[in-house]
Amino acid sequence: MTHVRRPSMDETGRFSSPTRRQLLAGLATGLATPALLGTGALSMTASRARAAEEGLLFKHKYGETLLEKPATRVVSLGFTTQDSLLALGTPPVGIREWFGARPYAVWPWAESYLGDAKPTVISGEVSIEIVASLQPDLIIGVGSGISKAEYDVLSQVAPVLMQPADNPSYGTRWDVQTEMFGRALGKVEKANELIAKNRALFAAVRERHPDWAGKTGVCAYNFNGETGAFIGSDTRATFMAELGFKPTDKLADLKTAQGFYAPQSPEDLSALDADLLVWISSFDTVPDIVALPMRKTLKAYKEGREVMAGSLIAGALSFGSVLSLPFALQELEGDIALALDGDPATRVPSSVKAGLAP
Incomplete structure (x- = not known):
């Protein structure tokens, strides 16, 4: 079993997943599919130009990720990235739990954005089989601490979005994160509204x-x-x-x-x-x-x-x-x-x- 490491956590065994044979067979037959966009399988000039024009080309720590279209099924592997996705109106299908043991790994300030969604909580080691079973069209690796090797493996399941190259693993600001995810989800206007609202809140406190x-x-x-x-x-x-x-x-x-x-x-x-x-x-x-x-x-x-x-x-x-x-x-x-x-x-x-x- 191939795992993305998470230190000091235990596997919960809560998840059902495809067999290793099924997974490997799927990866073998999918090498030329959109699932590999994150590793550059579709590197044609036209594809890159279209993605760049639509804001779906992302340069990041491990290279660049191209999306064919805005994502709708997202697995959030960053320890806090579920909040931005929820705020943008796209509850993740899988959420990586950091701490707190909250239902669905969602804290009180974000609970109202969850709606009827019941995301799979990914605790312990993050296995590629679990991620693949959720059938994502985007994996959020920002703030996850995954290595380049782990990124390459996960990119065989779906495009993986990482933090900008000049950002530390756990240091991507809330506004950068929100803007990035807004583009990936096709919700740029919503992202801009959220960012402007938060900046106004801070400005109001400073003014008071x-x-x-x-x-x-x-x-x-x-x-x-x-x-x-x-x-x-x-x-x-x-x-x-x-x-x-x-x-x-x-x-x-x-x-x-x-x-x-x-x-x-x-x-x-x-x-x-x-x-x-x-x-x-x-x-x-x-x-x-x-x-x-x-x-x-x-x-x-x-x-x-x-x-x-x-x-x-x-x-x-x-x-x-x-x-x-x-x-x-x-x-x-x-x-x-x-x-x-x-x-x-x-x-x-x-x-x-x-x-x-x-």
Whole structure:
């Protein structure tokens, strides 16, 4: 069985799939079919020109993908890409589960877009047999972390769309993602509307809080005994930037680990000491944050400038999608305003409830 790897996950055995003989026979007889458009089987000048004109030619990390027509049956292998597809009105036939154990791997901010669809949840290792059994006409590999070899295998099932070449594996912004998928689905106008609406939401928040501009803001974590900050192209870091915040000088000078986070020494958390400190956590990790000895040395702690992003908000920020970001904005705007009002007595209520108050 050929698998696309997903570290630290177990195969659930929930799926029915064709036999290996059936699959290989299908691939052998389909080498000249549209299923291989993603690997360039149809490289004729006319096909490329038509696809480019219609916005269906995509250059990406592993080459280029041509679509004969807008896709309708999509398998979403990116860990968060289901949100953009749902927002565009095309529920995926298969969704790769990241975390949270949500029904159909869809979180609350996106549930209303699911409708009557019941996508197959792909958890554990992603097998080519499972993907093939869903009969997709497009596979979303953006944000999936698949290798070139895995891309080549999946491209024998359907065209595979990857992130732009200059994007890290998990660093494609929500607007780039939405625009790309809008073209692939033939829903460019809808994609533009979604992007414009979200940009307007961020602009409105910045307008309501001009004092946030130029202040430092950090999204921090504490998992499995490690404390650090999300930086660079990470969705949580870019969320802060879109609100007008900048990283602390110490974080700005740090190199990222795997492109999106920077671990800190347990003895020195000073790089996290921003005007606004948002803890990205879940309720089961709150005691670990509370118990951090060096946290209480931070001015952000002493002056009540901390915000706790509990499980749901943390999930929304981690997804960083066209659907999750408006949810996060709505939930966090008031808390951030309280944290930055200059009065330590008005600590964020959610932080008090979570046990972060002194």
